Each structure stands twice: as structure tokens, then as C-alpha cells.
Amino acid sequence: MSGPSRPTIRDLLRLALPVGTVVVAGQRAVDRPVTWVHVLNTRPPAFPELNGGELALLSLDALRLLSDKLTLVGLIRDLAELSVTAVGVLGETGQAACQAADELNVALLRLPDTAQLRNVERDVAQVLMGTPVSPEQRAHEIREQLLQLSTENRGLEALVEIIAGMVNKTVVVQDKRLHPLAAAGALTQTALWPDIEDALYDTNPLPALFRDRVEVAQASPDPVAIPLPNLGLRRLVAPIVAGKMGRGFLSLIFGHDEPYDTLDVLITRHGAAVCALEMAKEKAIREAQKRVQGNVLEQFLGGMINESEALLRLTRLGYQPDQRYTTLYLSGVRENVPTARQIEALCNEQSSALGYGALVQPYGSAVIVFCEGDENAARDLALAVQGRVEERYGVPVVCGLGQSASDLRAWRESFEQARAAHRTALQWRLSAPLAFREMGVYRLLSLLAGSPELSRFYRETLGELAEETPQNAEFLTTLEAFFEEHGNLTRTAKRLHIHRNTLLYRMDRIKEISGLDMDNPETRLAVHLALRIRRIL
Numbered sequence: 317m318s319g320p321s322r323p324t325i326r327d328l329l330r331l332a333l334p335v336g337t338v339v340v341a342g343q344r345a346v347d348r349p350v351t352w353v354h355v356l357n358t359r360p361p362a363f364p365e366l367n368g369g370e371l372a373l374l375s376l377d378a379l380r381l382l383s384d385k386l387t388l389v390g391l392i393r394d395l396a397e398l399s400v401t402a403v404g405v406l407g408e409t410g411q412a413a414c415q416a417a418d419e420l421n422v423a424l425l426r427l428p429d430t431a432q433l434r435n436v437e438r439d440v441a442q443v444l445m446g447t448p449v450s451p452e453q454r455a456h457e458i459r460e461q462l463l464q465l466s467t468e469n470r471g472l473e474a475l476v477e478i479i480a481g482m483v484n485k486t487v488v489v490q491d492k493r494l495h496p497l498a499a500a501g502a503l504t505q506t507a508l509w510p511d512i513e514d515a516l517y518d519t520n521p522l523p524a525l526f527r528d529r530v531e532v533a534q535a536s537p538d539p540v541a542i543p544l545p546n547l548g549l550r551r552l553v554a555p556i557v558a559g560k561m562g563r564g565f566l567s568l569i570f571g572h573d574e575p576y577d578t579l580d581v582l583i584t585r586h587g588a589a590v591c592a593l594e595m596a597k598e599k600a601i602r603e604a605q606k607r608v609q610g611n612v613l614e615q616f617l618g619g620m621i622n623e624s625e626a627l628l629r630l631t632r633l634g635y636q637p638d639q640r641y642t643t644l645y646l647s648g649v650r651e652n653v654p655t656a657r658q659i660e661a662l663c664n665e666q667s668s669a670l671g672y673g674a675l676v677q678p679y680g681s682a683v684i685v686f687c688e689g690d691e692n693a694a695r696d697l698a699l700a701v702q703g704r705v706e707e708r709y710g711v712p713v714v715c716g717l718g719q720s721a722s723d724l725r726a727w728r729e730s731f732e733q734a735r736a737a738h739r740t741a742l743q744w745r746l747s748a749p750l751a752f753r754e755m756g757v758y759r760l761l762s763l764l765a766g767s768p769e770l771s772r773f774y775r776e777t778l779g780e781l782a783e784e785t786p787q788n789a790e791f792l793t794t795l796e797a798f799f800e801e802h803g804n805l806t807r808t809a810k811r812l813h814i815h816r817n818t819l820l821y822r823m824d825r826i827k828e829i830s831g832l833d834m835d836n837p838e839t840r841l842a843v844h845l846a847l848r849i850r851r852i853l
Contacts, residue, residue, distance in 0.1 A: 455582030
């Protein structure tokens with residue numbers, strides 16, 4: 317085998333070295349060719365005659381047996397003088413050894429603790445002799461080693477990083493909503509990465525089968541290559557299937573002209589299968605935590621356990637005793653559309669996206685959320701959830717907010733406040749989250765619910781504006797925004813997405829039609845009350 321065609325360390329990571337092997341130093345040497353492989357002997361000579369370009373394998377235990385005066389740093393320096401390409405080590409390499417490898421341009425590899433050096437030597441030698449194992453056998457070995465790492469609870473991010481290191485491509489795992497869960501590889505460190513993430517959110521390039529979460533689980537299709545044309549890239553993507561349902565996607569991303577082969581396809585397929593197990597495991601853990609959390613919340617709010625017991629158990633579940641929490645109480649206006657579980661999932665999704673700590677729990681047909689932060693943070697979360705529900709299910713969600721609580725003693729009160737606000741918001745069909753402190757006028761109006769006096773007051777106050785026409789609906793929406801912005805015309809125009817002159821024209825037309833003088837405080841109060849009454853009428 318001539319020089320240019322000899323496998324490099326990068327090739328050996330993919331074709332022979334055990335899964336989990338990491339290049340800890342000497343990155344510049346990974347593309348140097350490897351001529352042969354040797355394992356350190358525990359008796360002199362440490363290695364047979366070296367001619368340059370070798371991969372030297374050793375364990376730190378064997379190094380100590382050879383000589384208690386010999387160090388890894390000294391050995392690297394000795395091997396560098398003999399032009400060795402790389403050193404593979406079982407055991408902690410240490411900073412000094414990494415510095416020496418970088419300085420001397422020797423690739424320093426940290427082998428996984430379970431590696432058997434003689435087996436590694438055999439597998440590398442096969443590749444160097446031009447008789448590597450078949451892609452199917454290598455992919456099977458990789459799958460088994462990834463499964464082993466999964467049982468060690470290394471986590472999804474670690475698995476993705478390992479896969480990226482083997483295939484020498486950027487690897488991304490997305491959930492069913494195409495939200496990235498983990499990513500690793502060279503492209504993640506470039507200025508192009510935000511554009512790549514945006515492109516990966518587009519479902520249109522995916523095959524129709526991949527987009528059908530039920531059908532894709534039954535078909536178990538092969539990975540497919542999809543171009544990312546505006547970026548000069550393409551992706552090799554496989555569906556992640558768990559529990560007879562599509563749960564996400566694993567993608568290898570690489571240059572448009574960069575080749576891929578059968579082993580890449582098999583690694584993508586097997587990698588997706590292992591990621592499915594990891595995602596299922598993480599989901600099971602989350603579900604178990606939610607059940608425990610839910611039991612604690614229900615028992616505490618129902619008075620079945622005392623504050624001390626609740627504090628102990630909630631702290632284990634992520635509650636921060638030194639933080640303020642604000643209660644949200646959410647439900648759809650139609651029973652079970654969306655379901656409490658669906659609202660719960662969106663609450664968890666949006667609290668994570670906003671970076672807010674939150675304890676979320678279905679409560680009958682509703683969902684309660686203890687959101688870390690003050691009322692502003694809770695309102696942000698509520699608005700985000702309402703937006704996602706409207707986007708996904710096309711129906712509104714009603715939300716009540718309690719006052720923020722600085723300790724568990726105040727949680728029950730905050731919860732009851734949120735529930736009371738929710739009842740009022742539901743009764744008055746309020747689209748915006750209603751805070752308990754904002755309920756004053758609604759508490760009074762609720763006493764007159766069903767009374768003809770409400771309708772009479774509404775029509776007498778608004779006059780011709782009370783007639784149901786498209787133009788009047790636009791004017792009343794304008795007045796609602798005007799009051800919500802406390803009469804500030806600039807902010808009202810911005811809220812309505814119209815020019816300030818357009819707003820001034822509308823306000824003049826409102827006065828012309830109804831005869832309302834919005835500069836009169838009594839009139840403004842009456843109109844404000846009439847607009848509140850309009851919600852229930």
C-alpha cells in the first residue's frame with residue numbers, strides 16, 4: 317500500500333477504532349497516514365522496531381509495569397522522534413501529555429475504558445492490510461458499542477458527539493417538532509450554523525413518509541439524502557422511531573460535493589435507533605418525575621401533606637426555595653380541546669424555550685404551572701403557550717394568574733387566586749391572561765351576569781357602535797387597544813399595526829358615529845366598562 321492511499325487516523329476512527337475513542341490532542345495529525353499498529357510490551361523493548369507513521373497503543377498500567385520512571389509525556393517525546401503518527405491510550409492522559417502531543421504534532425487518542433488493546437490492534441491491522449470488516453459488520457459493532465454507552469447513561473449529547481467523531485460529519489438530532497436536541501461537529505462552530513438550524517426546521521424537503529409519524533414507524537425506511545441548496549450542503553437523514561411512532565430525526569450534514577457511502581448510511585440508521593432508545597428512556601424518566609411531582613402538588617394543594625414535607629419533596633424535583641414563583645391556571649374553552657396533556661406539553665416546551673424554571677401538572681381538565689419568576693415572567697409564558705395552542709389547534713386557551721409567592725406557605729393562596737382569575741376569564745371569554753389583581757371590575761360585573769341591565773348599559777353607552785357591523789367591530793377593537801395602552805396613541809397604533817394618522821382618523825370616526833367624548837373621564841370609564849361587558853354579550 318503506497319503512501320497517499322494509506323489510511324489516516326481519521327479513517328481509522330471510522331473503520332476500526334472502538335466507539336468512544338476521542339482525539340484529545342494533536343488534531344493536526346489526524347490526517348497523517350498510518351503505516352502499522354503496535355501495542356506496548358510490558359518488557360523491553362517497549363515496541364518493536366519503529367520506522368515512522370505507526371499508531372502506538374498502550375495502557376497506563378502497562379507503562380508503569382515497564383518502568384516506574386517512564387511517563388506518558390516522556391514516551392510521547394520519544395515516539396515523536398521516531399515519527400510515530402499517533403498514540404492511543406487507555407487511562408487519563410493528563411494536560412502535560414496533551415501539551416506535548418500538540419507541540420510535537422502527534423495525535424493523542426483516549427481509548428474507551430472497555431477497549432481491549434489486542435482487539436484494537438487486530439482491527440486496525442486489518443484495515444492497514446486492506447482487508448477491513450464489511451460495512452455491515454462494522455455498523456453492527458458500532459451499534460452494539462453505542463448501545464453499551466447508552467446503558468451507561470452517557471446521554472443524547474454524548475452519543476451525538478461520538479457519532480460525529482466517527483463519521484467526520486456534523487450530526488444533529490431533532491425531536492418530532494424539529495427542535496434540535498443535540499448537535500456536534502465542525503459546522504456547529506461556524507457562522508453558518510444559525511442558517512443551517514433554520515433550514516432544518518423546514519419540513520417540506522422531507523419525504524412525505526417521514527412526515528407521517530405513524531406510517532414512518534410501520535415502514536422503517538432507509539435514510540435519504542436531501543440537499544440544502546442555498547447553503548451548499550446536504551443532509552443524510554433517518555427518522556427516529558420509538559413506541560411505534562416517529563419521534564424525531566437524526567441527520568448527518570456535510571458538503572454538497574462531499575461523498576458518503578454504505579457505512580455512513582448504516583451508521584445513520586443504527587444511530588437513529590440508539591437515539592430512539594435514549595429518547596424513550598429520557599421520556600420515561602420525565603414521565604416518572606411528573607407523576608411524582610403531580611402527586612406532591614396535588615397532596616400539598618389539597619392539604620394532605622404539610623409544608624415541610626412538600627418542601628423536601630419538591631426540592632428534589634427542581635423547586636428552588638430561594639426563588640419567587642407565580643401560579644398559572646390554564647384550560648381550553650372547549651372541553652379536552654386541546655387536552656390537558658397537550659397543554660402540559662406546550663407549557664414544558666415554552667418554559668424551556670424561554671429559560672424559565674417551571675413545575676407543570678395537569679389538574680383535571682386544566683393545567684397548573686408554578687413558574688419561576690414574577691407576574692411578568694408568568695404572563696410571558698402564558699402568552700407563549702396561548703400562541704402555540706392557537707397555532708397548532710386553532711382554539712383559544714384561557715389563563716388565570718395568581719400573585720407571586722416567595723415561599724410554599726403562599727403557594728396555596730396563589731393557586732386559589734389563579735383559579736379564581738381563570739374562572740372569571742373563562743366567564744368573560746378573555747383572550748389575554750387575567751391576573752388576580754386585575755379582577756376588580758370583573759368581580760362586580762359578574763354579579764350582574766345574565767341581567768338585562770348589562771345589555772341596556774352596553775347599548776346606551778356605545779350607541780350606534782353597538783350595532784353589529786364589520787366597521788363597528790374594527791372601531792371597538794381599536795377602542796379596546798386604546799384602553800389597554802392607557803390612552804397612549806403611539807403605543808395603540810403600534811399594537812394595532814397601523815399608522816398613527818390612521819388611528820387618529822378612526823378615533824375621529826368613532827366620535828362622529830357615537831358622539832362619545834373620549835376626553836371626558838366619566839365617558840371614558842363608561843366606555844371601558846361597556847367594552848368589558850361586550851365580552852360576555
